[in-house]
Amino acid sequence: MIARTVEDIAVAEKRHTGGLRRFTSDTRAVFKREIMLVLRDPFSLIFSLLQPLVFLALFAPLLAGTVGGGGIDGASTRQWFLPGVVVMICVFGTGMTGSNLQYEMQTGSYERILASPLGRASILTGRALKEFAPLVVQALLITLLAAPFGVTLHLAHVLVGILVLGVFGIGLGALSYALAIATRGKEWMFWAVQQSLTFPLLLLSGMMLPLETGPTWMQTLARFNPLTYIVSAERELFTGTFASPTVLWGLVAAVATCAGGLATGIRTIRRSAR
Amino acid sequence: MIHTEGLSKTFTRKKQLVHAVKAVDLDIAPGELVAFLGPNGAGKSTTLRMLTSLLRPSAGTAKVVGADVRTEPALVRRRIGYIGQGNGAGHNYRVIDELHVQGSFYGLSPAVSRERADALLPALQLDGLEKRPVMSLSGGQRRRLDVAMGLMNHPALLFLDEPSTGMDPQGRANLWEHITTMREDLGMTLVLTTHYLEEADDMAERVIVIDHGTVIADDSPEQLKLDHADDVVTLSFHSSDEAELAEQALRTDGRHADSLDVRTPETLVITTDHGARKLPSILYLLDAAGAPPAAATIREATLDDVFLHLTGRSLRESTEQDTPASGSPTAANATNGVDAA
Numbered sequence: 185m186i187a188r189t190v191e192d193i194a195v196a197e198k199r200h201t202g203g204l205r206r207f208t209s210d211t212r213a214v215f216k217r218e219i220m221l222v223l224r225d226p227f228s229l230i231f232s233l234l235q236p237l238v239f240l241a242l243f244a245p246l247l248a249g250t251v252g253g254g255g256i257d258g259a260s261t262r263q264w265f266l267p268g269v270v271v272m273i274c275v276f277g278t279g280m281t282g283s284n285l286q287y288e289m290q291t292g293s294y295e296r297i298l299a300s301p302l303g304r305a306s307i308l309t310g311r312a313l314k315e316f317a318p319l320v321v322q323a324l325l326i327t328l329l330a331a332p333f334g335v336t337l338h339l340a341h342v343l344v345g346i347l348v349l350g351v352f353g354i355g356l357g358a359l360s361y362a363l364a365i366a367t368r369g370k371e372w373m374f375w376a377v378q379q380s381l382t383f384p385l386l387l388l389s390g391m392m393l394p395l396e397t398g399p400t401w402m403q404t405l406a407r408f409n410p411l412t413y414i415v416s417a418e419r420e421l422f423t424g425t426f427a428s429p430t431v432l433w434g435l436v437a438a439v440a441t442c443a444g445g446l447a448t449g450i451r452t453i454r455r456s457a458r
Numbered sequence: 459m460i461h462t463e464g465l466s467k468t469f470t471r472k473k474q475l476v477h478a479v480k481a482v483d484l485d486i487a488p489g490e491l492v493a494f495l496g497p498n499g500a501g502k503s504t505t506l507r508m509l510t511s512l513l514r515p516s517a518g519t520a521k522v523v524g525a526d527v528r529t530e531p532a533l534v535r536r537r538i539g540y541i542g543q544g545n546g547a548g549h550n551y552r553v554i555d556e557l558h559v560q561g562s563f564y565g566l567s568p569a570v571s572r573e574r575a576d577a578l579l580p581a582l583q584l585d586g587l588e589k590r591p592v593m594s595l596s597g598g599q600r601r602r603l604d605v606a607m608g609l610m611n612h613p614a615l616l617f618l619d620e621p622s623t624g625m626d627p628q629g630r631a632n633l634w635e636h637i638t639t640m641r642e643d644l645g646m647t648l649v650l651t652t653h654y655l656e657e658a659d660d661m662a663e664r665v666i667v668i669d670h671g672t673v674i675a676d677d678s679p680e681q682l683k684l685d686h687a688d689d690v691v692t693l694s695f696h697s698s699d700e701a702e703l704a705e706q707a708l709r710t711d712g713r714h715a716d717s718l719d720v721r722t723p724e725t726l727v728i729t730t731d732h733g734a735r736k737l738p739s740i741l742y743l744l745d746a747a748g749a750p751p752a753a754a755t756i757r758e759a760t761l762d763d764v765f766l767h768l769t770g771r772s773l774r775e776s777t778e779q780d781t782p783a784s785g786s787p788t789a790a791n792a793t794n795g796v797d798a799a
């Protein structure tokens with residue numbers, strides 16, 4: 185066969201479509217590769233379920249004791265605490281997105297993926313979704329398991345809540361990915377930054393302990409934390425409310441984090457080519 | 459297929475400037491098989507990574523398969539294949555899964571991916587390893603998997619950064635047989651880098667010699683050897699008298715007088731182009747003069763001679779650090795070729 189020329193290639197390319205179709209198919213390809221390892225080793229998934237369960241079982245009673253329902257009016261402590269745990273799973277899970285990358289950057293497999301025609305946003309989203317997918321299972325399981333213990337289950341609302349978390353998680357995952365690139369070759373730094381950001385964000389979101397009883401400066405800070413709005417929205421959703429400004433604000437925070445995270449992630453990938 | 463002007467890359471590391479690639483002008487036509495040859499740290503990988511849009515050039519322009527690497531990197535990536543210097547397959551994945559995944563990355567349907575993977579596995583001697591995790595493969599097997607992945611999308615232009623490193627001679631021969639077949643079948647243009655002089659000599663139709671980020675020669679291996687190196691014809695005689703007689707005969711004849719050298723009293727050395735072609739006439743001349751040599755050998759010019767002529771250094775020595783066993787002093791002070799990728 186005669187060598188293919190630039191013209192041949194350009195003609196053959198006509199059938200390729202751009203935009204959203206490409207984004208979804210690229211994301212699916214990345215996600216499928218990433219999730220493959222999880223599916224091959226489901227034990228890790230089951231095992232990772234234990235931690236939030238333990239949290240729920242041990243922390244919630246303590247919380248009920250200390251706060252004594254002070255900041256948590258009426259509803260049972262578990263009902264209040266459950267959405268927080270679900271958000272926590274999401275933050276811990278998608279915050280890890282970059283850690284696998286650390287390893288891949290040391291081999292040539294990261295470079296191979298960058299050399300492929302995959303869209304950059306798809307690489308980020310696919311990877312974040314991989315961290316998020318097990319969370320869906322975990323969150324649903326935990327919610328179902330908590331049901332007999334005085335938590336009223338609103339399945340449709342919970343599903344919407346998980347969806348909102350998914351949007352948020354993509355953004356957080358992309359940020360984690362960007363962090364991995366920025367701290368390339370220094371694994372300890374990735375964890376140091378990741379941990380020292382995650383915990384304050386969690387505490388300042390009212391996820392574990394109600395902020396209402398905290399000092400004013402904390403409440404002020406919390407207002408600038410997107411996670412606060414997510415947590416409040418999740419609480420609202422888990423009690424069976426759709427039509428509420430809190431839910432809307434949660435969605436806004438999720439979309440904003442997603443957009444900001446992806447933009448940062450893409451820019452970091454581009455910059456790393458310098 | 460590839461056109462660059464003044465392509466340059468300067469890295470800043472710890473406030474020091476590293477001029478990895480300096481103003482490289484290239485023109486590579488469809489169907490060519492081009493090899494970049496150069497020592498560690500010469501800038502081969504950096505050049506390839508700029509051409510594949512993985513690195514942004516510091517200066518200059520590059521068009522690859524009709525797309526500008528700077529402004530249309532996505533288009534470049536869609537149109538090429540790239541086999542990097544490092545192993546591209548994820549360690550925890552199974553061989554077959556990474557091949558299928560690679561297909562999906564290039565938008566192939568699962569059926570097409572399966573079909574291509576099934577064809578590539580035996581061709582690159584990977585059959586039987588489909589279900590093995592990548593980390594359990596040997597170095598050579600892993601490299602063959604890299605090549606298989608790079609061929610999944612049937613690219614019109616394929617970049618290979620040291621594809622055969624770590625392979626045994628048979629694996630290497632097999633690799634090249636397969637790559638050249640695919641090149642024929644698919645009309646592929648190939649751009650590769652190598653340390654192996656013989657490989658560049660045998661395989662490439664065009665060799666671009668690169669040193670310290672600069673292209674110092676660019677031609678077919680044959681022409682490079684003609685221009686920059688000579689064959690060495692060594693003639694040994696039974697006695698110094700015969701050798702003297704022979705020297706006289708050669709000087710009188712005049713054709714080889716310039717390149718004639720008396721190595722030992724019994725040995726004459728002629729450095730010349732086309733040594734093999736000239737040897738019969740030399741022998742005939744000496745026989746007629748009554749001084750036939752007892753033995754004659756030809757050492758043909760190599761690309762290493764070319765490199766030596768161009769730089770004053772031997773490529774063999776400067777790349778010796780590749781072989782793990784070598785602890786030679788040249789290996790220790792050879793250019794730092796650590797790829798930060």
Ligand SMILES: Nc1ncnc2c1ncn2[C@@H]1O[C@H](COP(=O)(O)OP(=O)(O)OP(=O)(O)O)[C@@H](O)[C@H]1O
Nearest residue numbers: 469471478497498499500501502503504795797798
């Ligand atoms: N990311 C980087 N940051 C700083 N310097 C770099 C980087 N990548 C390469 N270099 C330097 O640029 C020069 C060229 O490197 P390059 O990897 O292109 O060499 P090479 O010809 O591929 O060598 P080898 O045969 O060892 O693979 C070297 O001096 C190298 O140290």
Ligand SMILES: [Mg+2]
Nearest residue numbers: 502503543797
């Ligand atoms: Mg290299």
